[in-house]
Amino acid sequence: MKAFVPESVWKTIFLADQENIGFWKLLENVVVAPFTAAMTFIGSMGNIPIATIIASSGVTFGGIMAFIYSDLMVPPIIKVNAKYYGKKTALYIAGVFFIAIVITALLLHGAFASLGILPESAKQIMEENPFKVNYTFWFNMLFIGLTIVTLGLHRKFKKSNSEMHMNHHKDSLFMNIVTYACILFVGIGFILHFVI
Structure with missing residues (x-):
């Protein structure tokens, strides 16, 4: 176009x-x-x-x-x-x-x-340099925090349901590895942003 x-x-x-x-x-x-x-x-x-x-x-x-x-x-x-x-x-x-x-x-x-x-x-x-601390940075931090809270609530819910012996689909090992790899990737990017 x-x-x-x-x-x-x-x-x-x-x-x-x-x-x-x-x-x-x-x-x-x-x-x-x-x-x-x-x-x-x-x-x-x-x-x-x-x-x-x-x-x-x-x-x-x-x-x-x-x-x-x-x-x-x-x-x-x-x-x-x-x-x-x-x-x-x-x-x-x-x-x-x-x-x-x-x-x-x-x-x-x-x-x-x-x-x-x-x-x-x-x-x-x-x-301009696209990497700067402004409102988008703080929105990203807010949503990373919300993601962590949501993952914690999910774990808590999963644990309470397993104690009640409810029949739910079990998480696959692959999904857990991908999820934690993504969280690790974001965390490393965040640290490198301030170090470099």
């Missing part, structure tokens, strides 16, 4: 070269993104790489989120809905999704901006 569609097209569609229009640029990005996603739809997995391309063209965070969420209202899904529910209902569902996508993208952009964690432009990110 990047090879066939010049960056200037994305900048024109999303008003990326327009400066100092604030909310109006955000609103335009959020409203236009679902239609752009419908025109460039190549599958659920394909919209993320395309979102990366438009992000590097200067599209707002809200516009990128609207583009990604638009997976819910692409032509193939509308066609399936029309087949099962009729054309009128399918268009109604698509309209509800469109309104929900626009509102959600605006709220996400506003929330991230008010917390000061609005992602920087993709071009700036590519020029």
Whole structure:
């Protein structure tokens, strides 16, 4: 897609070269993104790489989120809905999704901006060192902690169930080895991050 569609097209569609229009640029990005996603739809997995391309063209965070969420209202899904529910209902569902996508993208952009964690432009990110202690680092630490707590609860539940002689599937040795190898890998990566 990047090879066939010049960056200037994305900048024109999303008003990326327009400066100092604030909310109006955000609103335009959020409203236009679902239609752009419908025109460039190549599958659920394909919209993320395309979102990366438009992000590097200067599209707002809200516009990128609207583009990604638009997976819910692409032509193939509308066609399936029309087949099962009729054309009128399918268009109604698509309209509800469109309104929900626009509102959600605006709220996400506003929330991230008010917390000061609005992602920087993709071009700036590519020029900087991606490894730094910021909110993503702390989210990673939080979820590593939650994973450890969850594994502990699982072990406790498994032990209490084995004492009650309940019939549950036994864990395979392979699954345990893979799980602990992954935890060890994350732990070593965490330690090396601060050492190197």
